[in-house]
Amino acid sequence: MQILSLIQDRFLQALEGWVEDPAQYVEQVAVARDARFGDYQANIAMPLAKTLGAKPREIAEQIVERLQVEDLCEPATIAGPGFINLKLKLNYLGEQVTHIAADSRLSVGQVTPRKYIIDYSSPNVAKPMHVGHIRTTVIGDALVRILRFLGHQVIADNHLGDWGTQFGMIIYGYKHFVDPAAFETQPVAELGRIYRIVQSVIAYQAAVLKLPQAEQKLALARQRRQQLDAEPNADAKQQKKELKAAERSVKAAEEELEGLRQKVEAVQGDSELRSIAQDHENIEQKAQLETAKLHEGHAENLELWKKFMPISITEIESVYDRLGIRFDYTYGESFYQPMLGGVVERLIERGLAEENEGAICVFLPGFDTPMIVRKRDGAFLYATTDLATIEYRMEKFSPDAMLYVVDHRQSEHFEKLFAAARAMGYRDVELKHISFGTVLGADGKPFKTRSGNVLGLDYLLDEAVERAYEVVCDPARLQKAGLELSEEEKRHVANVVGLGAIKYADLSHNRTSDYKFDIAEMVQLEGDTAAYIQYMYARASSILRKAETEVNAANVERFPVMLQEDAERALALQLLQFEDALRQSVSEYYPSVLAAYLYSLARMFAVFFDQCSVLKADSTPLQQSRLVLCYATRQVLSTGLELLGIDVVERM
RNA sequence: GCCCCCGUAGCUCAGCUGGAUAGAGCAACGGAUUUCUAAUCCGUGGGUCGCAGGUUCGAGUCCUGCCGGGGGUGCCA
Numbered sequence: 001m002q003i004l005s006l007i008q009d010r011f012l013q014a015l016e017g018w019v020e021d022p023a024q025y026v027e028q029v030a031v032a033r034d035a036r037f038g039d040y041q042a043n044i045a046m047p048l049a050k051t052l053g054a055k056p057r058e059i060a061e062q063i064v065e066r067l068q069v070e071d072l073c074e075p076a077t078i079a080g081p082g083f084i085n086l087k088l089k090l091n092y093l094g095e096q097v098t099h100i101a102a103d104s105r106l107s108v109g110q111v112t113p114r115k116y117i118i119d120y121s122s123p124n125v126a127k128p129m130h131v132g133h134i135r136t137t138v139i140g141d142a143l144v145r146i147l148r149f150l151g152h153q154v155i156a157d158n159h160l161g162d163w164g165t166q167f168g169m170i171i172y173g174y175k176h177f178v179d180p181a182a183f184e185t186q187p188v189a190e191l192g193r194i195y196r197i198v199q200s201v202i203a204y205q206a207a208v209l210k211l212p213q214a215e216q217k218l219a220l221a222r223q224r225r226q227q228l229d230a231e232p233n234a235d236a237k238q239q240k241k242e243l244k245a246a247e248r249s250v251k252a253a254e255e256e257l258e259g260l261r262q263k264v265e266a267v268q269g270d271s272e273l274r275s276i277a278q279d280h281e282n283i284e285q286k287a288q289l290e291t292a293k294l295h296e297g298h299a300e301n302l303e304l305w306k307k308f309m310p311i312s313i314t315e316i317e318s319v320y321d322r323l324g325i326r327f328d329y330t331y332g333e334s335f336y337q338p339m340l341g342g343v344v345e346r347l348i349e350r351g352l353a354e355e356n357e358g359a360i361c362v363f364l365p366g367f368d369t370p371m372i373v374r375k376r377d378g379a380f381l382y383a384t385t386d387l388a389t390i391e392y393r394m395e396k397f398s399p400d401a402m403l404y405v406v407d408h409r410q411s412e413h414f415e416k417l418f419a420a421a422r423a424m425g426y427r428d429v430e431l432k433h434i435s436f437g438t439v440l441g442a443d444g445k446p447f448k449t450r451s452g453n454v455l456g457l458d459y460l461l462d463e464a465v466e467r468a469y470e471v472v473c474d475p476a477r478l479q480k481a482g483l484e485l486s487e488e489e490k491r492h493v494a495n496v497v498g499l500g501a502i503k504y505a506d507l508s509h510n511r512t513s514d515y516k517f518d519i520a521e522m523v524q525l526e527g528d529t530a531a532y533i534q535y536m537y538a539r540a541s542s543i544l545r546k547a548e549t550e551v552n553a554a555n556v557e558r559f560p561v562m563l564q565e566d567a568e569r570a571l572a573l574q575l576l577q578f579e580d581a582l583r584q585s586v587s588e589y590y591p592s593v594l595a596a597y598l599y600s601l602a603r604m605f606a607v608f609f610d611q612c613s614v615l616k617a618d619s620t621p622l623q624q625s626r627l628v629l630c631y632a633t634r635q636v637l638s639t640g641l642e643l644l645g646i647d648v649v650e651r652m
Numbered sequence: 653g654c655c656c657c658c659g660u661a662g663c664u665c666a667g668c669u670g671g672a673u674a675g676a677g678c679a680a681c682g683g684a685u686u687u688c689u690a691a692u693c694c695g696u697g698g699g700u701c702g703c704a705g706g707u708u709c710g711a712g713u714c715c716u717g718c719c720g721g722g723g724g725u726g727c728c729a
Contacts, residue, residue: 412656
C-alpha cells in the first residue's frame with residue numbers, strides 16, 4: 001500500500017492534458033505537515049499559478065474540480081494561498097487496515113527487483129572489534145533487510161581486512177611474546193594481548209621520538225600567541241583572526257603533547273612493556289618487515305597467518321551471532337590479493353594510470369591528488385584492492401548497485417574510486433558511499449576510555465544487556481506490571497532490550513550526523529528508544545492474548561474496522577504509511593526514516609491504548625475492530641523492528 | 653593552503669524533493685492510576701534555526717560571504 005503515490009497518481013491524472021510536465025508538480029503532494037489540515041496536502045497551485053498566469057486559489061479550484069478521489073477521500077478543501085488538503089475516508093482507512101492485517105507482507109508491494117551488493121562491517125581481522133564497528137554493521141544490516149523485504153536481491157559482503165599491517169604486528173608479537181600455554185587454552189585472548197603489546201610499544205616509540213618536536217611546537221605556538229598579544233596590529237580584524245589561529249595552534253599542540261605523554265606513560269608505567277620497548281627497538285619497522293614477508297609468501301609467516309585467521313574469525317563471528325547478523329560472502333582483502341597486479345597492468349595498458357615519482361598513479365579530472373595503485377616499493381594499496389573488488393564483483397555478480405557502508409572520513413577515497421571505476425568502463429552500476437558520522441563519547445570526542453583505549457564491542461554489548469536487566473527486570477516494576485518471569489525469561493528479555501537499545505540508538509540517528517554513545521541514556525528505556533517500541537508491541541500482544549475473540553491474519557476479514565475516536569483514526573493512518581516509510585528509508589539509504597516511523601506508530605498506539613479500551617469496549621463489534629487495530633499494529637511493529645535487526649518479546 | 657561535513661529549545665536529536673504557527677525525547681513543573689503491563693497518557697514553560705546578505709509568492713531547507721566546530725588532504729586503511 002503506497003498511499004502517497006496513489007494520491008499522487010490521482011493528481012497526475014487531474015493535471016494531464018492541461019499542464020506541461022505534470023510529474024514535477026505531483027512531487028509536491030505530501031503527508032500533511034499538521035494533522036489539522038488533513039492527511040495529505042498538495043502544494044501545487046502556487047508554482048502552477050506562475051506558469052498558467054492565474055491566481056493560485058483559482059488554480060487550486062480548477063485542480064480540485066478535475067481531481068477524482070471520491071473513493072479515497074472526503075471532498076478536497078483549499079486553504080491559505082492555495083494549499084489543497086485531503087482527508088481519507090474512514091471506511092477506506094478501515095478497509096486498508098484489514099488488508100494489512102490479513103496480509104503476511106502487511107500490504108507492502110513487491111518492487112521491480114534490483115541486484116545490490118552491500119559492503120559493510122569489514123572489521124580488521126586480528127584486531128578486537130570496537131564501538132567504531134557498530135555503525136557500519138548495524139546500518140548495513142538494516143539496509144540489507146529492508147531492501148530484501150521490498151523484493152530486491154541483496155548480496156551482503158563482509159570485506160574483511162585480513163591482509164593488512166596488523167598481521168605483521170601479531171606475527172612479530174607471536175614470535176617474541178607468546179605465552180604458549182595461554183595460546184593453547186585461550187587463543188583469542190592471547191592474540192589480543194600480543195596485539196596490544198605491539199601496538200602500545202609502537203605508539204610509545206613513535207611518541208618518544210615525536211616528544212621533543214611536540215614540545216618545541218607548543219613553545220613556538222605559545223610564543224607566537226604572546227607576540228600577538230604584545231604587538232597590536234594596525235588592522236584590528238586581522239589581529240583578531242591571527243590571535244584566534246594562534247590560540248587554536250596552542251590548543252592543538254597541547255592536546256597532541258598530552259596524547260603523546262599518555263602513550264609514553266602507558267608503557268613506562270608497566271614494567272613488562274617497558275622492558276619490551278627497550279629490547280625491541282624500532283618495533284614498527286620490524287612488524288612491517290613481517291607484513292612484507294607475509295605478502296611475499298614467506299612460508300613461516302603464511303603458516304602463522306593461516307593459523308591466526310580462523311581464531312580471529314571465530315571471535316568476530318561470535319559478535320555477529322549475538323547481533324543476529326549474517327553475510328553471504330566474506331571475501332576479505334586476501335581474496336583479491338592475487339588480482340592486484342592484473343588491475344594495475346590493465347590500468348596502465350588503457351592509459352588510465354602512469355608512473356609518477358616511482359609510484360603508479362591514476363590521475364583523475366577534478367582531483368588535485370592522484371589515486372595511487374602501486375607504491376614506489378612495489379606494494380599495492382587499498383585503492384588497488386577496491387578496484388579489484390569492483391572488477392571481480394561486476395564479473396561475477398553483475399549487480400545494479402554497490403553500496404559501501406563506510407565512515408565519512410573516507411568520502412574522498414570513494415569519490416576517486418568511483419571516478420576510476422567509471423573510467424574503467426563501469427558506468428551502468430550505481431556506486432554509492434553510504435557514509436556515516438562518528439560515534440562520540442560523553443565529552444563529544446570520539447568514543448574512547450579515559451586512558452585513550454577503545455572499548456571492546458563485546459564489553460559494550462554486555463554492558464547494555466546488564467543495564468537493561470536492571471531496568472526491565474526490576475522486581476518492583478515486574479510486580480506492578482503483574483509479570484512473573486523465570487530467570488531464563490528475564491535474561492532473554494534483557495538481551496533483546498539491551499541489544500535493541502544499542503542498535504536503535506544508532507539507527508534512529510540520521511546516519512550522516514555524529515552521535516553521542518551513552519549507554520546509560522539509550523538503556524534508560526524512556527522516550528525514543530527501542531524499549532518503548534518493544535513495550536508497545538508487548539502491550540498489544542497482551543491484549544490479543546487476553547481477548548476472548550482470537551484475531552489473526554486468517555480471520556480479520558470478519559471483523560470490520562470502525563474508526564470513531566481520533567486516536568483510532570490516527571493509528572490507522574499511520575499503519576497505512578508503512579510502505580511509504582520503507583520506500584523512503586531506502587531511497588537515499590537512511591534507516592533512520594524507518595526508525596522514526598516505528599516510533600511514531602508506537603506513540604500512536606500508546607495514545608490509542610490510553611484512550612480506547614479494547615477489552616472493555618462498548619460493544620462486541622467495536623471490541624473486535626480494536627483487536628484488529630492491535631493485531632495490525634503488532635505485526636507492523638515487529639516486522640519493522642525486524643527490518644532494523646531488532647527483536648521483540650511477548651511480555652516485558 | 654585546498655576539499656568535505658556540521659552549527660535548530662538547558663541537554664540529546666528529527667525536520668524527505670523549499671510550503672501554512674519550526675518538532676520529538678530527556679531534564680523542570682502541573683495533572684491523570686480500583687492499569688486491557690503507568691517503561692504510559694494529557695498539559696505548561698523553554699527557539700534571533702551560528703551571523704549577514706541574496707534568490708523566491710514562500711527559506712531551517714537553495715546561493716554567496718563571514719564566524720565557530722569536526723574531518724580529509726600522493727605512496728596507512
